Amino acid sequence: MKNTALTQVHVELGAKMVPFAGYNMPVSYIGVNEEHLTVREGVGVFDVSHMGEFFLSGEKAIDLIQKVTTNDVSLLVDGKIQYSCLPNGKGGIVDDLLIYRISATEYMLVVNASNIEKDWDWISSHNTFGVKMENKSDAYSLLAVQGPKAVEALQSLTDVNLSEMVYYTFKTGKFAGLNDVIISATGYTGAGGFEIYFKNEVAQEVWDAVFKAGAKCNIKPIGLAARDTLRLEMGFCLYGNDIDDTTSPLEAGLGWITKFNKGDFIDSDKMLALKESGLSRRLVGFEMVDRGIPRHGYPIQDGDGNVIGEVTSGTMSPSLKLGIGMGYVAPPHHKTDTEIFIEVRGKALKAQVVKTPFYKG
Secondary structure (H helix, E strand, O other): EEEOHHHHHHHHOOOOEEEOOOOOOOOOOOHHHHHHHHHOOEEEEEEEOOOOOEEEEEEOOHHHHHHHOOOOHHHHOOOEEEEEEOOOOOOEEEEEEEEEEEEEEEEEEOHHHHHHHHHHHHHHHHHOOEEEEOOOOOOOEEEEEEEEOOOHHHHHHHOOOOOOOOOOEEEEEEOOEEEEEEEOOOOOOOEEEEEEEEEEHHHHHHHHHHHHHHHHHHHOOOOHHOOOOOOOOHHOOOOOOOOOOOOOOOOOOOHHHOOHHHHOOHHHHHHHHHHHHHOOOOOEEEEEOOOOOOOOOOEEEEOOEEEEHHHHEEEEOOOOOEEEEEEOOOOEEEEEEOOOEEOOEEEEEEEEEEOOOOOOO
């Protein structure tokens, strides 16, 4: 099992450590509910250094990325970021990812930790363009500083005007006295904030600086359990749960990152055919009406007890104090306000299909 450059810091802070995507990661420090609300209401720090970073460069870097992803990379300008996914040649998803345009000939791709090797092999197998590819996943650390007080907590560490940074943009500059740090206005919580990329050698230095600067905002370390409840309240997909090699981006509600007008890309023909023929299932959000907590794998039923799908993600929402979840269901059960039932330990509990995000604060 791999460690991040900050694993020992988490152990010393008393974090509960668990194996995650091949890494030894902090799942919680003081409890998921308290950590969740710290991010929603204040500011918290996640060590997400297990994520992967690929650097693609060359005149035809854009051509390779256009081929292997669904979104339209030509819409990016320097300093902009795009959410996208890698179709797998069979109508499913290899992974979802972020694409950073550093320049017209250089891009950074940020991929999920569990898929680093798989993604690298997949993109490499389609690199007929002579693009230079560098996998720097083991060289970079990444902190996600999330919450409404993130600007206040971090501004003293950088000359970059954080309050003026637009969502899904990034800047490379000075941070905590260090050069060439990537600061991006991204995150997986819906609470606002930044993700900070830097070399492993300075990880302790950056961690200490962030907590010293953020002390006035009562900044706290946050574990992966709260990251999951925060992303679920926003209706964000988690690879391996809500999307995987068997799910189409269109079924997952990711039609907005599937751009058919950009020209051919992997599976563009399959996805267009699926769009035209109609979807046999759709990913929906639902809230529990009866008291109960939906969990991954629980069956979803209609009013007659017929199984119409299954839960892909579910939890008790710390912000809303009710059970929420996502799952694939057959039409017409995907329509908002449809009554469905979640089978929880043999009991069919009433729920209702709702639009995401669940949390709208």
